[in-house]
Amino acid sequence: MKYKNLIQPAGRSGLFRRARWLPAFAALLLTLALVLSAAGCNDISSGSSIPSRPDPSQSGSGPVSTRPDETGGSSASTKSGGSSADPSADSSDTTADETDATSDESAGTADPTAVSGEGSQTAVSAASAPPPASTTKPPVVATTTKAPTSPPATTTKPPPPPATTKPPAPTTPPPTQPPAPAVNRTQVLVPTNPGILTESNASCVLDMSNASEGYVMITYTGSRAKVAIQITKAGSDPYTYYSTPNKIETIPLTQGSGSYKVSILENVTGNTYSNVLTTNISANIGNALRPFLYPSQYVNFNASTQAVRKGTELAAGNASDLKILENIYNFITGNITYDYNKAASVQSGYLPNPDNTLSTKTGICFDYAVLMCTMLRTQGIPARLEIGYVGGATYHAWLSVYTAEKGWINSMIQFNSADWLRMDPTYAAGDKSASMASYIGNNANYKIKYMY
DSSP states (O other): OHHHHHHHTTTTTTTGGGGHHHHHHHHHHHHHHHHHHHHTTTOOOGOOOOOOOOOOSTTTTTEEEEEEESOOOEEEEEETTTTTOOTTSSSEEEEEEHHHHHHHHHOOOOOOOSSSTTOOOOOOOOOOOOTTTTTTTOOOOOOOOOOOOOOOOOOSSSOOOOOOOOOOOOHHHHHHHOOOOOOOOOOOOOOOOOOEEEEESSSEEEEEEHHHHHHHHEEEEESSOOOOOOOOEEEEOEEEEEETTTTTEEEEETOOOOEEEEOOOOOOOEEEEEEEEEEEEEEOOOOOTTGGGGGOSSEEEEEEEEHHHHHHHHHHHOOOOOHHHHHHHHHHHHHHHOHHHHHHHHHTTOOHHHHHHHHEEOOHHHHHHHHHHHHHHTTTEEEEEEEOOOOOOEEEEEEEEEOOOEEETTEEEEEEEEEEEEOOOOHHHOOOOOHHHHHHHHHGGGGEEEEE
C-alpha cells in the first residue's frame, strides 16, 4: 500500500508491518500535535523546555511548580519576587534531551504509543499528567528562598559551664556597733585619816581607822627634826620608816592581816632615838592586795604626779592587765638608763621620786622599781616593791606584779596563775636577752627582805 510505504520503508520488518497499529499510531501523532500546538510550544524536535503556566494562586515566594519533560526528567520554574526563569537560559538542555531519548526508555520513561486500554486512545497533557511514581525521580527544585536552617556549627568551643563549686554562703555582716569608749583605768587611791580610831599624845597621832584597807597614818608634831617609825608584825623583823615633823605619813601593812606593834621614836642624837608612842593594833585586811594599790612613803604619788599621767598614756585603750604591763615594762626598760654615779653616792634613807626618774631618764634600782610600781598601781594592777639580795650578796630593789590573767610578756616572762610574779626592770634594761629573763625568773637568785 502507498500509505504503508510512507510509514514503513521497503525491506524493513518490525512493529510497523502489522496493519493493525496504523490507525492508532496516526491518532497518537495527531493528538500530540494538537497538545503541543495548544500549549504554544516550539516544535517537539527542537528539544526546548516547555515553560509551565504560572498559577495565579501562588505568591512570589510560594512553592515551585514542576512538570515532567519528554525524557522522563523534570524541569523547574522558580518564582522569586514575581519573576519567572528565562526558558532559554539553559541552552544545553536541547542536545541533552535528544541524546538521552533512547536511554530514557530503559529508565522507565512513558512510551508515547502506550494506551490505557486495548483499542482505546488517551490524550496526554504535559501540564497535568505526572510520570509514574515508580519510574520518575523526584524533581530537583532550585529555589531562591532557603528554608531556615540551624546556624552552622562553630569550631570555637562554647565557654565551659560555671564551676560546680558552690558559691560561698552569704555572710551576715556583724551589726554595726558604736565604737567602744576609750578605756581609762587610771585610779589614784587616796589614803585618809578620818580620826575614827586613833592613839595619840602631845607629840604624835596614830590613826588606825583604815587598817582594814592595809595602812595606818602617823603624824609627828614634836620638836625633834627626825623621827623613826617602826612596825613589827609578830614573828617578823621590824620595818623602819623615817619622817619629819608635821608630815603625815602613810605606812602600809604589807605583811597582811594580823597583830602589829607600832612604835614612834624621835631622834635624840646621832643614832639614838627616844620612844614617843608604842601601841598594838589588830589589822583585819579585807583584800590582801589593797596595800599594793595605795601610795605609801616608799611608793609615793598623787593625781598630779607626772608618772601617773605617763602610765595613763601607756595604758590608753587597753583593758588587759598584760598589755598594760607590757607597755609600761617596755617603756621603762627601753628609756631609763642606770645611773652609776648615783649608785656610788646614795645615802641611807633615800626615798625615790618617780617624777625625777621620769624626767632625767636615769636612776638606780630603787628608782626603776618605784617608777614602775607607781604606773601599775594607778592602773589598778597591784605592784609590790621588794628589797633584798640578788645573787646572794648584792643589795637590790625590784618588784612583783599580781594579775589573774595568763600569758606572756615579750615572749619571755610568763604569767600562768593568779599569783605574784617577779619583774626586774633594772637588770632587763641592761640585758634584754632570754638568758637574763630566765635568770630573773629563777627564785633561787632572789631573796626578799622587805616588801613595801
